[in-house]
Amino acid sequence: MNAGRTAMRFGIPVLALVLITGCASGPKPDAALASGSSSLESARAAGAPELAAVEIGDARSKLEQARALAQAGRPRDAIRMAEQADADAQLARARAGSEKAKRAVDEVDASLRTLREELARTPASARALP
Amino acid sequence: MSRTTSHGHIMKPFAHTPARLKTRLGASASALTLAALLSACQTTPPVNPDLERARASVSEARANPYAAKAAAVELERAQQTLVRAEKAWSGDRDTDQTRHLAYLAQRSAEVAQAQGAQAQSEERLTQAGAERERVRLQARTLEADRATSAARQAQAQAQSAQAQAQTAQGQAAQSQAQAEAAQRDAAASRLQADSARQQAGSEAERAASLERDLQALRGKSTQRGMVVTLGDVLFATGRAALQPGAMRTVQQLAQVLQQYPERRVLIEGFTDNTGSEQLNMELSQRRAEAFRQALAGAGVSSDRMELRAQGPANPVADNNTAAGRQANRRVEVLFSDPQGRFAAAG
Numbered sequence: 001m002n003a004g005r006t007a008m009r010f011g012i013p014v015l016a017l018v019l020i021t022g023c024a025s026g027p028k029p030d031a032a033l034a035s036g037s038s039s040l041e042s043a044r045a046a047g048a049p050e051l052a053a054v055e056i057g058d059a060r061s062k063l064e065q066a067r068a069l070a071q072a073g074r075p076r077d078a079i080r081m082a083e084q085a086d087a088d089a090q091l092a093r094a095r096a097g098s099e100k101a102k103r104a105v106d107e108v109d110a111s112l113r114t115l116r117e118e119l120a121r122t123p124a125s126a127r128a129l130p
Numbered sequence: 131m132s133r134t135t136s137h138g139h140i141m142k143p144f145a146h147t148p149a150r151l152k153t154r155l156g157a158s159a160s161a162l163t164l165a166a167l168l169s170a171c172q173t174t175p176p177v178n179p180d181l182e183r184a185r186a187s188v189s190e191a192r193a194n195p196y197a198a199k200a201a202a203v204e205l206e207r208a209q210q211t212l213v214r215a216e217k218a219w220s221g222d223r224d225t226d227q228t229r230h231l232a233y234l235a236q237r238s239a240e241v242a243q244a245q246g247a248q249a250q251s252e253e254r255l256t257q258a259g260a261e262r263e264r265v266r267l268q269a270r271t272l273e274a275d276r277a278t279s280a281a282r283q284a285q286a287q288a289q290s291a292q293a294q295a296q297t298a299q300g301q302a303a304q305s306q307a308q309a310e311a312a313q314r315d316a317a318a319s320r321l322q323a324d325s326a327r328q329q330a331g332s333e334a335e336r337a338a339s340l341e342r343d344l345q346a347l348r349g350k351s352t353q354r355g356m357v358v359t360l361g362d363v364l365f366a367t368g369r370a371a372l373q374p375g376a377m378r379t380v381q382q383l384a385q386v387l388q389q390y391p392e393r394r395v396l397i398e399g400f401t402d403n404t405g406s407e408q409l410n411m412e413l414s415q416r417r418a419e420a421f422r423q424a425l426a427g428a429g430v431s432s433d434r435m436e437l438r439a440q441g442p443a444n445p446v447a448d449n450n451t452a453a454g455r456q457a458n459r460r461v462e463v464l465f466s467d468p469q470g471r472f473a474a475a476g
Contacts, residue, residue: 080230087237094244101251108258115265119272 029070032082036063039089048092051099055092059085175220184232184239188212191239196253197246204245208238333468336390340465343386347379354473356465358383359446360421361457370416372424380421383463384428394434396464396472397421402455403442415439421461436472 040059048056062085070078188208191197197205215231218224341351349358364376372380387393399414399421418437426432448454466472 080226084230084233084237087234087241091237091241091244094241094248098244098248098251101248101255105251105254105258108255108262112258112262112265115262115269119265119269 027075027079029066029075029078029082032079032086033063033066033070036066036082036085036089039086039093043089043093043096046093046096047100048089048096050096052092052095055088055095059088059092062088175223178219178225178228178232180229180232181215181219184212184215184235187236187239191242191246194243194246196250197242199246200249201242201245204238204242208235208242211235211238336468340386340390340393343389344465347382347386354464355467358463358465360461360463361459364461365417365420365459368413370413370420372420377424380424380428384425384430387425387430387434390468392468392470394436394466394470394472395425395430396436396438396466397425398438398440398462398464400440400444400446400458400460400462401442402458403445403449404455407441411439411441414441417461421463434470 036059040056040063043052043056043059062081066078066081066085069075069081188205191201191208192205211231212235215228215235218231219228340356341349344356344358347358349356351357360376360379364373364379365371387395397418399416399418401410401414403410405413415437418439422432422435422437425435442449442458445454445458446460447457449458464472
């Protein structure tokens with residue numbers, strides 16, 4: 001029991017090391033992961049958690065999956081997953097920006113409507129004065 | 131390279147995609163038939179649904195004018211990724227790589243669409259801002275107009291109030307002037323009344339004084355006024371010449387008349403009833419005339435004297451006795467009122 005767990009604890013890293021070493025000549029997912037992480041951070045700063053929750057959620061979970069794949073010694077899959085996470089994060093950021101602009105437009109339209117209504121009321125009362 | 135991936139992402143189908151897909155499938159089928167006819171041995175890549183979806187997304191994004199203007203870089207990236215996906219499919223038949231690149235191309239197209247939408251919103255924001263400024267300016271102008279009209283109204287009211295005040299002032303001045311005039315009139319009336327009273331007082335006084343003066347001549351106050359009767363004794367019987375003794379009475383009368391220049395005298399001659407009417411009338415005339423000449427001689431102006439022959443009229447005593455007839459032969463001197471008028475003969 002104890003011996004088996006020890007074997008597991010040491011066996012997996014060793015196996016991973018062997019696999020990574022074996023693929024040392026193949027592509028590394030670091031750059032893709034860093035890029036995805038950076039895009040995710042940028043989307044978060046742009047307010048995506050509130051303005052584009054679905055997209056940033058996709059990006060976050062895919063980035064996690066990419067990290068897991070990288071750790072699992074599947075760099076090619078990790079790179080693809082990180083690239084998709086990057087694309088999702090970029091979309092989250094873009095949609096946060098467009099949503100923000102849309103809300104500003106709604107606000108201005110509402111204030112414009114209020115202003116017009118006030119203006120429509122004012123002449124009547126002004127006419128009632130004299 | 132073509133290892134199967136454990137993850138499977140779900141691509142949301144687009145509403146319009148099936149129609150396009152059908153068209154494209156039709157077109158591809160035609161192309162396939164044509165290719166098969168031209169060279170039987172050459173293989174044509176089969177339709178890849180992931181690739182078709184990505185193509186549709188990219189061409190849709192390129193058709194959006196806002197994306198074309200504001201997201202040119204992203205559209206270019208989408209196009210390049212789509213080309214890579216097409217190569218991965220047509221060249222390598224690499225399903226996973228094709229699906230991956232198609233996903234990236236589609237995401238890029240969606241980013242371009244979002245950037246286009248943002249640009250459109252920003253443009254609208256600028257317009258709305260300008261419009262809001264315009265409306266605000268309109269509101270301010272309206273407010274200013276209202277303030278101006280209110281000010282004008284207030285000014286008009288002030289002017290009207292001033293005019294009313296001036297009118298009231300004018301009326302007050304007029305009232306004061308009228309009051310002053312009334313006061314002056316009252317004062318004048320009082321003066322006139324005073325003077326009238328004084329005059330009346332003096333007239334009454336003078337009348338009383340005349341009465342006193344004539345008492346020495348046995349004058350009497352009658353309805354016709356003051357009368358002095360000069361008896362027959364002043365004349366010789368049947369004659370009109372005054373006896374010398376009568377001159378004293380004449381002098382006294384002349385003095386009185388000089389004191390009261392406003393008075394005039396009516397000299398009436400009377401006779402008894404003996405003798406003819408005509409004779410008596412002539413006699414009474416001559417006696418009155420004689421008396422007038424005597425008064426004129428004493429300095430009384432003839433203008434102030436009137437004559438009247440009465441004959442035997444208005445006897446004062448019984449003509450059947452000698453004493454009565456003597457009393458009836460007489461001259462009466464009637465004094466006028468202060469205005470020179472005689473009372474109607476009684």
